[in-house]
Amino acid sequence: MTDYNELRKKYVPRGVYLVNNVTVVKGEGAKVWDINGKEYIDFTTGIAVLNLGHRPKEVVEAIKEQADKLLHQCIHVANYPPYLELAEKLSNKYIWGEAKTLLLNSGAEAVENAVKIARYWTRAMGIIVFDYSFHGRTNLTMTMTSKHRPYKLWFGAYSPGIIRLPYPDPYRCPFKADTPEECGEYALEYLEKALKTHTDKEETAAIVLEPVAGEGGYVVPPKNFVEGVARIARENCILFVSDEVQTGLGRTGKFWGIEHFKAEPDLITVGKALASGLPLSAVVGRKEIMDAVHEGGLGGTFGGNPLAAAAAIKTIELVEKNLDRAKEVGEMMEKRMDELKERYDVIGDHRGLGPMRAFEFVKDREKKTPYPELVKELIKKGVDKGVLLLSAGIYGNVVRIVPPINIGDEELEEGFNRFEEALKEALRSVK
Ligand SMILES: Cc1ncc(COP(=O)(O)O)c(C=O)c1O
Incomplete structure (x- = not known):
């Protein structure tokens, strides 16, 4: 053997x-x-x-059915139904307004593209992230990731423009606060101050946050923190990106993890569970922001592959049920x-x-x-x-x-x- x-x-x-x-x-x-x-x-x-x-049986059937029709059709070359039907489905899962969807291959690629779109929209470079975060292994997303060993050790030079701030882990509050709420308050104060001391709102494109820190240890941040981050972003014309690569598709009991909070994301990144195991990811976000980038500025060869997209359409239906x-x-x-x-x-x-x-x-x-x-x-x-x-x-x-x-x-x-x-x-x- x-x-x-x-x-x-x-x-x-x-x-x-x-x-x-x-x-x-x-x-x-x-x-x-x-x-x-x-x-x-x-x-x-x-x-x-x-x-x-x-x-899942129905997903496997959808994949087989699609395999009999079309394995690949790059979305830049021609239309094909699974890409467009999935874009419609995911855009309609954005419950905060009208949305559009870009399909990609991996979680890291989704985060990379969310950053590109946010920088384009704001014409600013700064990206605020937090300790405990994991956003991927490409150069940019590795830089955005907080745990140094094993993800970053000896892999510098890192990508510029990333600002990392303390994260209010309720179990190990970096501010030694007595309650999770108090810890959240301190972290928000730190964020507001950082917009004076580390950078300026005009140089900041986005704040990227996982609704539950995944690789960081399944840490649920205090409610007031998540909601405050979204509010501070809005007040300062900074985009709020919810990285739902791990929390999306019902993983937290709601379709999006961010639905546990009163916080409206401008962009959502999704991956992992989207196609029940086939590689697929997406950026879903406010229509005008998603549409800002010039023609040809976004895409790739495989993003939204027909098999993966067919699997995702069925996966979303089943997750909802x-x-x-x-x-x-x-x-x-x-x-x-x-x-x-x-x-x-x-x-x-x-x-x-x-x-x-x-x-x-x-x-x-x-x-x-x-x-x-x-x-x-x-x-x-x-x-x-x-x-x-x-x-x-x-x-x-x-x-x-x-x-x-x-x-x-x-x-x-x-x-x-x-x-x-x-x-x-x-x-x-x-x-
Ligand atoms: C929140 C989050 N963002 C991004 C990623 C990167 O996804 P991928 O490994 O598909 O590139 C992960 C992977 O664990 C993740 O948990």
Whole structure:
């Protein structure tokens, strides 16, 4: 039998990291199977991509149907229905007014294009981002990303014009505030001051924020912060960009993560779950802003590929039908996570919105000392027990639980049972 670990070692560069030492050959719903036929509950969904689980039947059918008609047609060469029908569908998901949609390939490409459009519209260069943010791995989006190692180390020179500000993590408030709201207030004060001390509103094109910090550790920012950021942007004629690459498509229990807040984004970036696993991303935004760029200024060869676009049209329909289930799943997860926090004092915090949730592990609840060694071990034991897990967070001490938003009760329960078994074993082996 082929040794895929060996192939990987020999032919794939070391920089392409691997979390679960498993070779997956099949997926269905919330489960995957490895090369030896072992079954796993997938609490990673390929990093928040398979919101409807592996191979949703109707999406697979839409892909097959499209494959029989047209595999590629560049949108600059000719019209083709899936691109235009998806653009219509996504534009109508922008609930704050009339919108237009640009289709692309990856989350990073969507963020890059949102920045291009914002700079064009405002004729300003500055982009404000926050600690904890992750926006991609291209030069610009890597610069916008906050965690230095592993994403940025030795990859400079970085892209100019990026201004990074403190992020009000309610669990580890950088301002040592007593409440999340107070932490949010301090972060807003800092932002307002930064428009005097770091830059000026006239030099600032956009503020880019994830409604829930994804790679940063599934941190839900205080409501007043998100709403204040949108308000400050508006008052200063700066665009507010909601990076929904990880939070979009029902991941938080609403279609867009930003819908949890009274905050109106000018532009939204979306990717990951958009096409149930095929590569596709988009910028959706206010019509006049999206339309500002001159003809030929936006696009690419593959953006809005017919197969991916056909998959996305069906995915959006199914996500809409599953939003109530997503909320239910989120509530079940929260309850189960509360119980686990009661039983294990290494769980310093658990948090999230809807079925986008995470545990933060600490050595000591009072000092909140991060416990990344335990997380590493927990993920390994998860593989033994049959549950796939993924870490996150500035300190690598967060485990995110990202099941399909429509996972069944039994699979969710079983996934948590396996998680708890893995945690018990991990605790035994790190002590
Ligand atoms: C919020 C956010 N933005 C952008 C990206 C980059 O997306 P991609 O990996 O598809 O380039 C990610 C990926 O994790 C993300 O979570």
